[in-house]
Amino acid sequence: MRRLTALILPLLVAGGLVAAEPIRHRFVATDESRGQLLLVDQRDPGKDWTVPLPKNRDVLVDKDTVVVSTADGFREFSLADGSPRRSVTVGKGVTTVVRNGAGSTFLGSPGRIWEVDGQGTVVRDLPISGGGMFRILRLTSAGGFLFTSGPTTITELAAHGAEVRRFDLGQLDGKTSKPYGAQRLPNGGTLLSTGYGASLLELDATGALVRRIGGKDSVPGVFLNFFADFTVLPDGGVVVANWTGHGPQDSAKGPQLVQFDRQGALVWSWHDPARAGSIHGVALLP
Secondary structure (H helix, E strand, C coil): HHHHHHHHHHHHCCCCCCCCCCCCEEEEEEEEECCCEEEEECHHHHEEEECEEEEEEEEEECCCCCEECCCCCEEEECCCCCEEEEEEEEECCCEEEECCCCEEEEEEEECCEEEEECCEEEEEEEECCCCCCCEEEEEECCCCCCEEEECCCCECCCCCCCCCEEEEHHHHHCEEEEECCCCEECCCCCCECEEEEEEEECCCCCCEEEEEEEEECCCCCCCCCCCEEEEECCCCCCCCEECCCCCHHHHHHHHCCCEECCCCCCEEECCCCCCCCCCEEEEEEC
16 A cells, blocks of 8 residues: 555646645845835744834845845844844945945945945945936946946946946836846846836846746736845746835735746735735845
């Protein structure tokens, strides 16, 4: 009987008769419309926490620390319980925070990029032109920068500040409006968020379109409004914040986070309007 069961079970799984394990994520997110930072653990909800944090936007996790951009710098919190650790101030208009793995923290505003060392001291102040649309900043493997620079454009700068190229997402997705950000991929390509286009565009190293993920009407019955921050998964899938409005109750309109597989199918979403408002920053945890 054991041998027969061992033979039948793989066939049932292969035939789709055994339900796959549901996806359960651990993540930290910045809630724009209710001004808070939260950790969600779908595997162990007892570890969830929420802390008030007005004027938040970008978020990252550095070992056991959550780092969030605030209006004038960044703040650090314990990953375990959300307790405050450190606050660093650099200047006005900060909307993003990113680290390079070598001890430096980079903060950005529509007019400049600051580099801060491990002690919280500004060691570089690089003027930029964010085109009035600056949102989040990401680093390239060469030490350069990617950021929104206009109503449909994202600009890449070299480490010393010279423009390398500019991506016009409006030519690739006509619904692009206020793109949110971009990330350089290991293969040399770039993944970009179209903002109110509610899509992600993957380009190859030459700038040619490889795939389009999402879109306003791509998933029947699901309200996709504005694609903000995103995390690329090891298998090529992506989790993206689906921002749904500035109002505290706008999160009732549709899922706050959505996940697409490599083929662009919606495979997971998170929607908890009782707990959180509109999400614009997300970082997945192991």
